[in-house]
Amino acid sequence: MYETLWAIISWQLKIFRPFERIDPGLQQKSDIYKSAIRHKHLMHTELTLLAKKMDGVLYYDQSPEHHTQLLAYSTDASVYQEKPLAVAIPQNVSDIKQLIDFARQQKATLVPRAAGTSLAGQVVSDGIVADISKHFNKIIEVNVAEKWVRVQPGVIRDDLNNYLRAYGLMFGPETSTANRAMIGGMVGNNSCGLHSIVWGAVRENLLEVNAVLSDGSEVVFKNEPVDGNDHTGLKKEIYKGLYNLLSDENNQQLIKQHFPKESVVRRNSGYALDSLLKMQPFSSKGESFNICKLIAGSEGTLAFITEIKLQLINQPPEKTALVCIHCNSIDEALRANIVALKHNPMASELVDRYIMNFTRAHPEYHKNCFFIEGDPAAILMVEFMAHTNGDVNLLAQQLVNELQEKGYGYAFPVLLNGDTKYAWDVRKAGLGLLRNLPGDIQPVNLIEDCAVSPEELPEYVIDLQRVLDKYKVNASYYAHAGAGELHVEPMINLKTPEGVKLFRTILAETVELVKKYKGSLSGEHGDGRLRGEYISTVVGNETYQLFKEVKKLFDPHNIFNKGKITDTPPMDGHLRVSVGKQPGPLKTSFDFSGQGSMLRLAEKCSGSGDCRRSEISGGTMCPSYMATRNEKDTTRARANILRQFLSNPEDVDPLNHQEIKEVMDLCLSCKGCKTECPSGVDITKMKAEFLQQYYDKNGIPFRAKLIGNFSSQMKLASLVPWGYNLVFGNSMLRKLVNQVVGFHPDRTMPLLASTTLAKWFKRRMKNDIDTGKKVHFFCDEFTNYYDVEIGKKAILLLEVLGYEVIIPDHEESGRTYLSKGMVKKAARIANQNIRLLSDIVTEEIPIVGVEPSTILTLRDEYIDLAETSNKEKARELASHTFTIEEFFSNEAGKGHISKEMFTKVKRTIAVHGHCYQKVLSSQHHSNIMLSMPENYQVQFIPSGCCGMAGAFGYETEHYEVSQQVGELVLFPAVRSFADDVIIAASGTSCRHQIKDGTHKIALHPVEILWDALAG
């Protein structure tokens, strides 16, 4: 009986204490689990304490705000993904020291991160990712006489050179990512690029580094004897250790034997012990010892850099010639490369057919392909520079002559000066553009960075192609032929176990080739977690042990970027795509079939970081990042977070997440990414789709409804426009109402016209026009209620040109619903408009509109919102839809408008283009339209988004960012113009933003042209 009772008691105990099992294995696991929970809890407490000690910010908990940051920092430009323990945005060196102390005490790893464009997973980690891009971005000192600059690590390379231009100096090493990659990251990866054969890599241009070591001490590394006596603390230990290591003859032998052969110029794998050996005292004729050579390329594993002193060079000669050698095979191009190198070019780069085909198919980049003749298998681009056109042409011609003599190449167009940019853009956009390949078989970074001697490149590529052929894998080949390094991107489906196996096999077999040619596993991108596992195979275990010794000398507690260069985990773990089971189809309001699916569109983001450009580099993408400089506000973060949720096969509601809302919050839906992102990651479309699905589950907020229903409210208000204007024309009342609806009190509201455009049009005395020329006018909701005068002038101008203007029966555009994510409602309107307009809008009688955001909706979103039966009609309608600028520019092209119709007065017009015009049309049309009066000088303000973006700039929580976006370029430019400069802006929001931000009035091009009519 006691036994029975005991059995019952034990059974009860097991239920309530599930971890206490008899099985010792399970018992052990449960202990680990309990300790993990305890550890997590402790860690949370410790992290909270750390956050309090820091002047900067630390994200670490599971709140949507923090978790969004953790997800956004889970990737870089590699195939890897791992959620960090925390994300730190250190504000000063003291914060960095706090982070190092924490990492030491808690046995966490600390990853210094700059722009996060590393291709091998260097900044992907489960530790603390410390982003220095926000607060460490100052240029500290330039010394023109001695040609050096001192910077903080978060300075963008192109921004630095932009600054140095005034001094006639520049920092040589560049990357294709130079408009966002930062000097700290370039040092970490020892970056170099197009011109490395002349300007070298960072290692050759690095003079000094200020850093915090793993014990928290601040040090300066520079030219100084390794065996000097004045070093102290950990620095002393490091120098002593290195001296002993490098003085050992056996070690010297290992390094000489196992590092790449001397003719391999790109050598970026492991720690650069070979460079140290070439210096004094190890090489009597060498330069004086400078440990910076080792820091370059150390991938954040040795020290946390806080300042960098760089060697500068003079600006290169201005005249440039680019010989574009068209070849029938890659082999032919690589043999031409050997010939080209004898002519001492500045660069020699390869582009293969894959890249060219993608470029030709891209809406933005195809314009750059004008120089391509026929269908070359590869083009070798060889660049020369000189002081005169004559000299540079001569250099180009000498090369062409020798190539023709040797029978390499079939066409040799030579681009000069400004035109060379187009060809380089084709080459540079390559990696991003390759992501436009449809389907799951995608080009992967894997063996893209292996380098050999340029003379052996043809043979190496033949061998490599054999490996790829064996596994029936296609690949693209491009980039630095002149430096012996081709970016070879095999096309693999990483979503399948077979693909993952191939991923490893191809690297493993390429490693054998690298050994065969005594090349380098990495030439410029670094080893990261992609190639790190194979370093020991390439250099041998004994040499690899030297790397481990180096790591131990600097970082005995393994604080800095654990698992990179030494002790790297398996290269096929923590991939960003889920392997095996894939999520089922997602029902969406937008049609994503053109992109495969919404997930596929999000997956297209390669992480290249083009969306992290600053306003100095220009462009529209990405205004929110340009304003806040937060990774979370990049297009990349938005795509990454969407991808992480959409790819979870277990999640039945993948868009119902606060984190997505958080990351989308500052997206202005400007569409910049639709064309400026090389992968065409269209966040505007995905944000609208997300909002619709989020609202489906959580309800539509009051303010979103209010904005969406703009037309119906204005219809009512326009019955008593004076009443509406009384409220919004009075600043006290307006502030009050603004606050009630959630608009910022300082934001003024547009006032209503006394009548609507539609009413005016119906009631007016019509001109008798009988030219047989007709045009439809899209009476959009903003022009109808607010900008009636612009609408009138547009109609009258069209009539002056001899057009009979028809306002057809149509609905509002649906823009306000789209901007607030009410896609279903917008879809109903779009389909109704397609039905109403598609039969009457034809090639002969097209439709024009003055407000870019609405008229271009007919051309863009309507196609993706059309029901199947309306699809073809929507496409047809789109092809006959024009902005007023396009229409006038076409008319001018046909000779229908004469300059005689306009004034001869001299005026300067400064144009701010609407984002949608830049993305879906071209500023060229505004130029033609506004240049019709013969003495009108048109200049374009190099602004991106104005910051208003529909209702975004009105909303209380977005007002500040809206102003910041305006202040980037647009406001200062507008303020700088003399009073007689006419400011032109087609968008109603843009004009409003200019008025609120600068108190200057911008006019619609239609108004400017109307005022310019002669007589």
Ligand SMILES: Cc1cc2nc3c(=O)[nH]c(=O)nc-3n(C[C@H](O)[C@H](O)[C@H](O)COP(=O)(O)OP(=O)(O)OC[C@H]3O[C@@H](n4cnc5c(N)ncnc54)[C@H](O)[C@@H]3O)c2cc1C
């Ligand atoms: C499309 C594309 C094209 C590319 N083309 C080139 C090219 O032509 N040439 C080339 O060399 N590379 C190229 N890269 C790779 C990459 O852009 C470069 O390596 C770049 O220099 C990295 O800079 P980042 O600011 O993004 O650094 P991150 O990726 O943030 O960091 C790079 C490394 O530096 C370390 N680091 C950063 N800051 C510090 C610090 N303060 N202290 C210590 N360590 C630090 C990091 O830990 C990391 O290991 C390309 C990448 C992409 C996506």
Ligand code: SF4
């Ligand atoms: S969103 Fe586009 S530009 Fe930004 S990182 Fe991704 S691919 Fe590059």
Ligand code: SF4
């Ligand atoms: S739509 Fe504009 S703001 Fe939004 S992600 Fe794209 S570029 Fe950035």
